[in-house]
Amino acid sequence: MTDRIEELPLDATHDPPRELPLPVLLRVLFGGMVSQMGWVFLGFGLIFVWIFVLNVDFSGPLRLLTRQVEGPGQVSAVEPTGFSEGGDDDTPGTPVYRITYQFRGPGGRVYDGASFSTGTDLQSGDTVRVEYAASRPESSRILGLRQAPVPMIALFVLIFPLIGLGMVVYSLKEGIKGAQLLRGGRLAPGTLLSAEPTSMTVNNRPVIRLTFDFTDQEGGLHEVVTRTAQAHLLQDQKDELVLYDPSNPEYAVMLDSLPGSPRIGPAGELQIDSPWIAYALTIVPAL
Helix, strand or coil, rough: CCCHHHCCCCHHHHCCCCCHHCCCHHHHCCCHHHHHHHHHHHHHHHHHHHHCCHHEEHHHHCCCCEEEEEEEEEEEEEEEEEEEEEECCCCCCEEEEEEEEEEEEEHCCCCCEEEEEEEECCCCCEEEEEEEEEEEEEEECCCCCCCCECCHHHHHHHHHHHHHHHHHHHHHHHHHHHHHHHCCCCEEEEECCCEEEEEEEECCCCEEEEEEEEEECCEEEEEEEEEEEEEEHHCCCCCCCEECCCCEEEEEECCCCCCCCCEEECCCCCECEEEEEEEEHHHHHHH
């Protein structure tokens, strides 16, 4: 294979600033495996948030902060909510019911309320004990029942969008770094110092920690570390290209580690294969 440094002399033609075409920017921001997986986790996780978390009963802790009053009430209606608890592929879960009721609060005023129960024997016309906040009778429940269909234990579903959010934030941070250096970074040849496997895998491929050193324009020696499951892209040449910030050479990235493998052409222009892929990569984040 022809040495890339010979193909691309590092002369003033390739000095920054460079124009950053939109396809290159989109590919760097959204093209990495971590980015796409993160958006998928976040998107699917938010579906569970909309279904469950927005229907979680958060009233328990609030009741501890306000004085509660009890009184009699009468059931108006009992209806299924569509939620259920327990069950598996072969056994249906126990339905969650919405039980509406009326009770008399301070001054004899009649209030309407709704509570939720996993399974119930209550029927319209039954008498129940109602618990309500002394300062706000509108906030009430049938004693022992919930004020929303889903118990707080369902908050565990937040783990999925939070994992996705963490992956998205990390990938966007790395993408912004790559975009900044593509626009304003200087090129330098980097020499591989070490390649060490990590405990992580991506699509059954081990993630490799690669360490390179390079010399900046002032003659200073620096190191740059990258982790990738496609280590062959950074080990196929004697020297690999490094992009670094001239004002802070420690802020650097390996050119071939950027999503989409952008290239710097003979006239210093940024190029990328299949630009249409860059636009396709925005579909998942948009959804």
